Amino acid sequence: MSLRFSLMGPVRAWRDDEEIDLGPRQQRAVLAALLLNNGIRLSNDQLIGMVWDDPTPSAVVALRTYTYKIRKALPELDLRSKDGGYTVRAELVDDCRGEPLEGLQGTYFEGQRVRLAEHRLKAREEWLERELDVLELQKHVASYPLRERPRALLMHALYREGRQAEALELFHEARTLMNEELGLEPGPELREVHARILRGDLHLSRRPEQLPPDLADFTGRRAEIAQALDALPGTVGITGMHGSGKTVLATRIGHLVRRRFPDGQIVVRSADVAGELLRAVGVENPVGDKAALWREKARGKRFLVVVDDVRDAAQLRDLHSPGTAMILTSVRRLNELPGVTWLKIAGLTPSEAAELFRKVLDPARIAAEQAEADEVLDRVTHLPNPIRVLGGKLSGRPTWTLAMLLRQMERETVLGDAMPSDCRAVLAPIMKADAQLTEEQRHVLRCFARRESDVINVCEAAEMSGGEIARIEVLLESLADVHLIEPLVLGRYRLPKYVQMYFGTRTLLTTS
Structure with missing residues (x-):
C-alpha cells in the first residue's frame, strides 16, 4: 500500500486513494511537526516545544497519547520511540492550493507556514520558467508585483512573441513601483533584460528538463x-x-x-x-x-x-x-x-513484491491463489521488472489462474529462441546479462544451476565445473560483481532463483 501526506492546506494523509482520519487538531499538529522534520530525530522536548507554545506538565502524557494514536492509524509509518525521541520518513505531496498547515496554531507552525508558502511560490515560479506562458506569468506578476524574477520571465516571454513595447513597459512599471514602494531601483536581472531588449539580443538560456516520468506503481526502496x-x-x-x-x-x-x-x-x-x-x-x-x-x-x-x-x-x-x-x-x-x-539493490522484500503485484493485477485474483502468487514472486526473486510483466500478462488474460501461469513458466523457459514474446520480456534482464558473459562464466552458472542446493563454495564449484580452484574463485567473484550470484562469506555464494530458472533451462538446451 502507498501512504502519502500533504501539509499544503489541512494536514491530510491517504492510503492508496483512501483518505485517513488523522484525529483532533493537536494530534495532527504532532504528526505535522514530525513530517516537517522528515527523517530527522526529534526529542520529546523538541516535539512539545513545537506543538505547545506554553506547555504544561500534562504535555508529556498528551504527546505519548497522540503518538500512540498516530501509530494505530498509520502503522506503515513505523513511528517508534527511541532514545527519548521520534523519527518518521514519509512521502509528502502538494495536492491543493490552501494555506499551508491550515488550522494549526502556535509560533512554530506560523514560522513553518511562511517557509512552506515561500517554497510553494518558488515551485510555482520554476514551473512558470519552464512553460513561459504569457497569461499565467501576467497573473503571477499581478499577484506579486515586487518579485523581480517572474517579471523578468514575462519580459522574456513577451519579447519572444514580438511584443517588445509591452516588455519594455513592464520594466518602466517596475521602476516606478519600486521607487514609490521601496525607494529602490530594479535589480540587475531586470536591468539586464531591459538592456538586451533594447539591443535586440535577448535569448533564453536553455534549462534542461530531461527526467523521465516517475512510475505511478513505484513500490518499496x-x-x-x-x-x-x-x-x-x-x-x-x-x-x-x-x-x-x-x-x-x-x-x-x-x-x-x-x-x-x-x-x-x-x-x-x-x-x-x-x-x-x-x-x-x-x-x-x-x-x-x-x-x-x-x-x-x-x-x-x-x-x-x-x-x-x-x-x-x-x-x-x-x-x-x-x-x-x-x-x-x-x-x-x-x-x-x-x-x-x-x-x-536486488529484489524487493516479499511484502513489497506482493504490494507491487497487487498494483498491476486484481488483488482479488491474487488472494484467491495466495500460495501460487507467492511462488510466482519467488521464482523471479521479487525483481520489479518481471513482476510488472507477469502482472500485465495475467491482467490481459482474465480467465487464466496463477496456477496456469506457473505451468506456462515451467514450459516456456525451455523453448529457447522460440519462447513467446511475453516470456521473453520476463527473462529480458537475465538474457541481457547472459549476452555480456564469457563462455567460461556461462559454464560455471550452468553447472551451478544444475545442483539441488542454491549455495556453493569454491571447492565444490571447482569439482563441479572441472576447473582449477584459483581460476574458479576469480570466475565466481566476477559473477558476484554483476549480481548473478550473491556472495555470503568468503568462498561461499548463493544462486538467486531467477538466475537458476534461466541458466537451468540453458543447461537443458545445451545437453539435449
Whole structure:
C-alpha cells in the first residue's frame, strides 16, 4: 500500500486513494511537526516545544497519547520511540492550493507556514520558467508585483512573441513601483533584460528538463531512498543486476530532489557523458577538453545529473562540479570512483513484491491463489521488472489462474529462441546479462544451476565445473560483481532463483 501526506492546506494523509482520519487538531499538529522534520530525530522536548507554545506538565502524557494514536492509524509509518525521541520518513505531496498547515496554531507552525508558502511560490515560479506562458506569468506578476524574477520571465516571454513595447513597459512599471514602494531601483536581472531588449539580443538560456516520468506503481526502496536523500548533493551510485529497477529508483530519487536543483535535470544514456552534458546546456558541437568546458558551464549552478548504465569510470573523469549532484546507475560497483555513496539493490522484500503485484493485477485474483502468487514472486526473486510483466500478462488474460501461469513458466523457459514474446520480456534482464558473459562464466552458472542446493563454495564449484580452484574463485567473484550470484562469506555464494530458472533451462538446451 502507498501512504502519502500533504501539509499544503489541512494536514491530510491517504492510503492508496483512501483518505485517513488523522484525529483532533493537536494530534495532527504532532504528526505535522514530525513530517516537517522528515527523517530527522526529534526529542520529546523538541516535539512539545513545537506543538505547545506554553506547555504544561500534562504535555508529556498528551504527546505519548497522540503518538500512540498516530501509530494505530498509520502503522506503515513505523513511528517508534527511541532514545527519548521520534523519527518518521514519509512521502509528502502538494495536492491543493490552501494555506499551508491550515488550522494549526502556535509560533512554530506560523514560522513553518511562511517557509512552506515561500517554497510553494518558488515551485510555482520554476514551473512558470519552464512553460513561459504569457497569461499565467501576467497573473503571477499581478499577484506579486515586487518579485523581480517572474517579471523578468514575462519580459522574456513577451519579447519572444514580438511584443517588445509591452516588455519594455513592464520594466518602466517596475521602476516606478519600486521607487514609490521601496525607494529602490530594479535589480540587475531586470536591468539586464531591459538592456538586451533594447539591443535586440535577448535569448533564453536553455534549462534542461530531461527526467523521465516517475512510475505511478513505484513500490518499496524506502531505506535506499533515505540514504540517497542524505547523500545528495554528493554523488550517489545505484548498483544491482539487470531488472532490479536501478533506473526507476534513480528517476524516483530525481523527482524527490529536483527542486533542490533549479538549473535543471540532465539524463545521460551514452558513453560520451561530457558531450551529452554540454549538449544539454546548449553547446551543440563541443570540441577540445569537454570535461573542462562542462565544469565552466556548471560553475555556480545547481544541476541534477543522472547517468544511466555507466560501464567505465573513465566516462565520468573530471566532471565533478560543486553544487551539481550526480546519480549513477551501474551493474558493477565502480570502486575506483571517489566520493560515491553506493546503494546496492536486488529484489524487493516479499511484502513489497506482493504490494507491487497487487498494483498491476486484481488483488482479488491474487488472494484467491495466495500460495501460487507467492511462488510466482519467488521464482523471479521479487525483481520489479518481471513482476510488472507477469502482472500485465495475467491482467490481459482474465480467465487464466496463477496456477496456469506457473505451468506456462515451467514450459516456456525451455523453448529457447522460440519462447513467446511475453516470456521473453520476463527473462529480458537475465538474457541481457547472459549476452555480456564469457563462455567460461556461462559454464560455471550452468553447472551451478544444475545442483539441488542454491549455495556453493569454491571447492565444490571447482569439482563441479572441472576447473582449477584459483581460476574458479576469480570466475565466481566476477559473477558476484554483476549480481548473478550473491556472495555470503568468503568462498561461499548463493544462486538467486531467477538466475537458476534461466541458466537451468540453458543447461537443458545445451545437453539435449
